[in-house]
Amino acid sequence: RSAGIIGAPFSKGQSRGGVETGPDKIRAAGLVDRLQQQGCAVKDYGNLTFEDIVPDEPVRGSRRVRAVGSANQRLSEAVQAVKKDGHTAVMLGGDHSLAMGSIHGHAAAVGPLSVVWVDAHADVNTPLTSYTGNLHGQPMSYLLYELQSKVPALPNFSWMKPCVSSQDLVYIGLRDVDPAEHHILKLLGVKAFSMSEVDQLGVARVMEETCDYLWDRAKKPIHLSYDIDAIDPSVTPATGTPVVGGLTYREGLYITEHLCQTGLLSAVDLVEVNALRGRTEADVHSTVSTAVDLLLGCFGRLREGNHLPDYSLP
Numbered sequence: 001r002s003a004g005i006i007g008a009p010f011s012k013g014q015s016r017g018g019v020e021t022g023p024d025k026i027r028a029a030g031l032v033d034r035l036q037q038q039g040c041a042v043k044d045y046g047n048l049t050f051e052d053i054v055p056d057e058p059v060r061g062s063r064r065v066r067a068v069g070s071a072n073q074r075l076s077e078a079v080q081a082v083k084k085d086g087h088t089a090v091m092l093g094g095d096h097s098l099a100m101g102s103i104h105g106h107a108a109a110v111g112p113l114s115v116v117w118v119d120a121h122a123d124v125n126t127p128l129t130s131y132t133g134n135l136h137g138q139p140m141s142y143l144l145y146e147l148q149s150k151v152p153a154l155p156n157f158s159w160m161k162p163c164v165s166s167q168d169l170v171y172i173g174l175r176d177v178d179p180a181e182h183h184i185l186k187l188l189g190v191k192a193f194s195m196s197e198v199d200q201l202g203v204a205r206v207m208e209e210t211c212d213y214l215w216d217r218a219k220k221p222i223h224l225s226y227d228i229d230a231i232d233p234s235v236t237p238a239t240g241t242p243v244v245g246g247l248t249y250r251e252g253l254y255i256t257e258h259l260c261q262t263g264l265l266s267a268v269d270l271v272e273v274n275a276l277r278g279r280t281e282a283d284v285h286s287t288v289s290t291a292v293d294l295l296l297g298c299f300g301r302l303r304e305g306n307h308l309p310d311y312s313l314p
């Protein structure tokens with residue numbers, strides 16, 4: 001297995017500065033070295049650069065639409081290139097609006113996907129239902145085939161085509177879902193394990209049921225879109241929209257271990273790490289190091305320990 005890392009230092013899908021430093025913070029915590037130490041080949045494609053688009057007046061109440069559209073078009077192309085090079089794509093965000101380009105590019109390169117969306121939020125608002133006007137709360141609405149009649153055309157989004165079926169999507173960790181989003185999830189019958197189901201079933205059964213559900217039709221490459229705010233803010237406080245009552249560190253990690261062991265993990269997003277949102281250095285450290293650990297879990301790190309196949313006992 002090999003990782004192709006793309007940094008996406010982009011924050012305009014929401015209004016809080018700092019999330020654009022996510023990629024460099026995660027790298028500075030040793031991601032590349034630690035992946036290599038566990039036997040994973042790594043190619044770091046560096047950070048994307050995004051054009052500053054002015055003016056970028058709100059459209060249907062949503063902000064920075066043109067910037068989000070253009071950044072995601074670039075990201076989609078970058079993910080396609082990483083997939084063509086044969087790597088598991090790792091997109092370091094940045095805010096969660098970047099899932100549009102990441103999932104679009106992944107699907108463009110490999111075809112139909114299963115999407116596992118680990119998040120406190122469903123991020124399935126449309127510009128017409130969003131209370132906040134932030135596009136990081138809307139990416140799934142543009143990705144789902146079934147919602148296309150409900151999303152308006154936006155400037156710099158003409159490249160964006162829906163590529164995910166509502167039956168190929170599973171949410172894990174939900175606990176802050178807007179009324180319109182809840183309506184959409186019920187209307188489309190989207191499989192979702194809210195924190196209540198995690199409490200009820202335990203994370204091991206949640207992951208078993210997630211995979212059984214996704215594989216019912218066919219085993220497809222998995223896109224894991226991991227919002228760091230899925231984890232409880234006592235562990236990962238440095239994020240823009242923290243919500244109490246989240247996954248423990250161990251539950252969060254188990255999700256990555258389980259998906260890694262399917263052998264189908266084909267792309268991972270790790271988004272919404274915002275170093276400026278921590279109150280203390282310890283807050284930031286805990287958030288960033290959890291992000292690194294989640295990524296290591298995606299590439300085969302086991303808590304029981306690992307050794308390389310060519311290890312010889314001295």
Ligand code: ARG
Pocket residue numbers: 095096097121123125130131132133134136137138176178227229240241272
């Ligand atoms: N539901 C809220 C909204 O639409 C919050 C979304 C938070 N999303 C995130 N990627 N952190 O704005």
Ligand code: MN
Pocket residue numbers: 119120121227229230241
């Ligand atoms: Mn979230």
Ligand code: MN
Pocket residue numbers: 096119121123136227
């Ligand atoms: Mn999110």
Ligand code: MN
Pocket residue numbers: 304
């Ligand atoms: Mn053991």
